[in-house]
Amino acid sequence: MSRTPTNGSLGRGFASLLPDGILDVDAKPADRGPLRVVPLDEIRPNPEQPRTVFDPEELASLAESIAAHGILMPLIVRRHEGSYALIAGERRLRAAGLAGLHEVPVIVRSADDGVEQLELALVENLQRADLDPIECALGFQRLIVDFGMTQEQVARRVGKNRATIANAVRLLRLPTFVLQAVQEGRISGGHARALLPLTDEEQLRRALAKVIAQDKSVRATERMVAELVRVRTVTLNDRRSKERTLEYATKLLTDALHTDVQIRPRKKGGGRIVIDYSSAEELERLITHLRKKQRAG
Secondary structure (H helix, E strand, O other): OOOOOOOHHHOOOOHHHOOOOHHHHHHOHHHHOOEEEEEHHHEEOOOOOOOOOOOHHHHHHHHHHHHHHOOOOOEEEEEEOOEEEEEEOHHHHHHHHHOOOOEEEEEEOOOOOHHHHHHHHHHHHHHHOOOOHHHHHHHHHHHHHOOOOOHHHHHHHHOOOHHHHHHHHHHHHOOHHHHHHHHOOOOOHHHHHHHOOOOOHHHHHHHHHHHHHOOOOHHHHHHHHHHHHHHHHHHHHHHHHHHHHHHHHHHHHHHHHOOOEEEEEOOOOOEEEEEOOOOHHHHHHHHHHHHHHHHHO
């Protein structure tokens, strides 16, 4: 079961993001492996790092804090080919370099495969500074696709419920231009989820532009999308009804005249009926047939 925040300073549900025991483990770093100080240039970045965007201003601010107070939370690393591979703490690693540090405190942990590196990096980022919704979704998807986990297993590893994981991964169905808008902060993850029902790309572009230009709330976006879906459904149903009518009329005339008939509607209303014949004899047959129909009527 996930924790609930007990301290206002924890921000947006900080503790609820973590599995039980994570905060206690951080409070006793010795339980996680040897604590030591190592040269900065002996630490390789984590190849499984889910964060793809590092805000320069945030890094500069963190570098100032590190320069003034040092690194208060050690980085987590593992031994790798005579040096160290970073598991968690890439923001602190980068900021330490900006602050001019030559060595940093680390906790050496055994993490022999990419699965554990990615899990720990995700949890670390969720603890320190939220990933944006797309980075988070990509990280969850890597655990599911590349490492064969179920959504339930991912949820347990990162301390969230399965529905949260499912909703996060669903965002990746959206086109790139919507995902970029989320990562650039022009819309939120909630806005992106509200846009999911729109499958037509041009309609989606127009809806996204309207959300941004009018600064719509998530609720307002949901209402707008619901109306767009309703109108589209009515339009499609109307179009299908007209298509069925044309198909019926075409078949009726074809059967009655025993030749190919095409009905060509115009956009502004009305249309043309084209009756096919292959020879003068065929035309005479059609005329005779129509005269008989006329007399019988």
